[in-house]
């Protein structure tokens with residue numbers, strides 16, 4: 001049995017912040033942001049938080065899948081910005097939608113989180129442990145950005161995406177996922193200081209810090225190789241793939257990946273123009289947009305590929 005996506009949902013915060021809005025509060029411009037990244041605007045939470053966005057996205061995905069919350073056996077939320085240390089965002093989703101029969105936990109693999117979570121659900125389903133799962137990617141990145149660092153804060157947004165997964169003969173065909181912890185400093189945020197009385201000189205918490213150029217070169221070299229590896233595993237070529245759902249970090253990264261793989265940009269839908277980089281939420285939000293637009297038909301071959309903090313990266317090939 002494989003994990004097959006049978007429903008999707010998403011939620012973006014009501015507050016839209018354009019590049020011009022940011023230019024009113026920091027030294028930046030619409031021209032700089034758009035030309036470097038392709039981002040025009042992003043949604044930032046005011047009333048919402050990570051769990052509340054997840055709950056809305058989950059309800060939509062369950063409706064799309066025509067499933068009741070009580071039927072769900074596993075909930076995974078990919079996030080690096082859960083509202084609390086505990087309870088996890090996944091436990092809050094379980095309570096919020098009434099999925100009383102599910103086990104729920106969060107998974108932190110930064111921007112690769114949704115792909116890693118989907119692969120984790122696949123492992124549980126393939127082994128026969130669970131028959132279905134609700135997999136989400138959700139972030140309130142605005143909470144962990146340094147709003148004095150114009151090189152980083154303009155790139156990110158807030159949002160949540162969800163997918164309902166069910167055991168099926170078709171579905172996930174192949175995947176790979178990797179980490180390189182030795183390069184963690186390239187994209188990092190240090191959380192909480194240890195105040196136990198025996199710890200001396202613990203590091204102060206920091207907001208997200210990024211070496212943009214390092215991340216850029218990591219992404220453009222790693223993503224094409226990862227996609228090619230997964231296609232090789234399935235004895236397929238890029239021509240066999242109908243849609244490439246690539247992590248939405250920067251339009252120039254997506255263009256470079258498409259060029260290296262010799263694929264048309266028409267096969268690479270974009271949401272970063274109106275979302276910015278949503279980290280773990282970027283791929284499921286894009287998936288839901290593409291699904292709701294009717295761009296996917298049963299049997300289509302879809303690649304999902306993420307990369308980001310950790311460093312982490314991963315690709316999944318599936319049949320829609």
Ligand code: COA
Pocket residue numbers: 027028029032033036037111150151152154210211212213215216249250277307308309
């Ligand atoms: N507005 C205006 N100017 C800005 C700015 C902003 N928001 N942010 C940085 N600048 C300035 C810099 O201060 C620098 O000025 P200087 O030349 O006077 O020193 C100049 O713009 C160029 O900065 P630089 O960092 O060289 O730009 P870049 O062309 O490398 O683009 C990124 C920066 C961040 C857009 C690019 O490196 C990138 O996209 N990296 C990948 C990041 C990413 O995707 N991270 C998430 C991965 S999950």
